[in-house]
Amino acid sequence: MRYAYYPGCSLHASAKEYDISLRAVSERLGIELIEIDDWNCCGTVHATSIDRMLALGLAARNLSIAEASGLSLAIPCSGCYKNLRTAAEMLSEDASLRARINAGLETRSYQGSTTVKHPLYIILEDVGLDSISDLPRPLQGLKVAPYYGCVLTRPAAVPPVDDPEDPQGLDRLLEALGAEVVPYPAKTKCCGGAVLLSHQDVALDLTGELLKQARRAEADCVVVVCPMCQLALDGYQSKVERRLGERIDMPILYFTQLMGLALGIDERRLGFGRLVVSPAKVLARL
């Protein structure tokens, strides 16, 4: 299985462990990820908020690079995934919009044929849970709180990949890996990541609520798919603790890191050392 791969800016910086663990898991599953050449930033919420043509242009450039390979484009960061996927859907339908965006691309031209997929759903749909039944190190006894974040399932893809209100994809994957998934209400509620810098108190309130719910549900860790959520829940957890006036000490892991462990990949190859809140107690359980 081969996919074009768009890591996005954070997987080369604050979310390096996501890139590291995704590559390790992909290699083990026989998925080849080919990072597209010379990709540019997708613009995140900043482009879509203030300049629609720019947001589409930034996405179209990346989509055209992937299009040249003829492969589907795998995008692990939820924000980048939303931007490029919605742009691909819009530009495949609207030929006149595509022509106008291409006019701004100069040397490149997007023809509207790239399919964008998130690695979670590549694993669920293209690989299939049946293929990962032989687990060297199943996550037995580990209680996990799967956190989808906002934009993985919203707006709904065309065709939809999961329910936007109560998605099940990550739940099913974690169960297949042997973990016990604990239910909690905020599994798709915004962590506030988008306003982390500009309205930190608001973001900390949202993140704090999420962490408290996970703790109340007796989760050993929260499992994430998005670098922004991971940064808010992990990197900023000490700030949340100060704001709440209580210790939380909840490890926040990328789903690829846990999956890598279950598949028997050495933990040193999964970027656990880069997590801010120590995952030691999770690793000790397995």
Added chain:
Amino acid sequence: MGWLLPNTEVDLEFRRQVEALSGHNIADCYQCGKCTAGCPVAFAMDYPPNQIMRGVQLGMRDAVLSSGTIWLCASCETCSTRCPQDVDPAGVMDALRQIAYAEGIKSPEQAVPLFHRIFLGSVRQFGRVYELALVGFYNVFSGHYLKDVTMAPKMLLKGKLNLLPPKGGDVGGLKKMFDAARELEAERE
């Protein structure tokens, strides 16, 4: 809060502009309130989402475009997912931000459009995000010089913060795209 809205102040051109940008019919909103009920940041907004939608319906250009709400919106898409009338409040928020930003309209939330501008400036300059420059400029221009400085050593130690700027992203081509986008946007309206 009460409003007295004379006919002369209803700006239907504004409403048309928002509908054209967002691609949805604002008149369909029947004020069910699901957008506000689901909005994770509504608690911190001056006008909750359903009031903004009502404001657009009534052509209340100044009140809507100078609200803090449109900038506090976290783009989480919960509202649009739940809207029974497919009015796409998240898309309307995007449209309102685009109009307000293009016209330089001031709101109580100046830090947010500032951050958008700095972020995009950084992308234009480097092709990809350069966190040090991004946070550095944001702190300086927003006047909170030492904000989150304690995060930096932690992130550096974990290898999560690159000291050097990123490479790649066809910076030359991007600069042209940024300029072209401005013209394309003007054409659209």
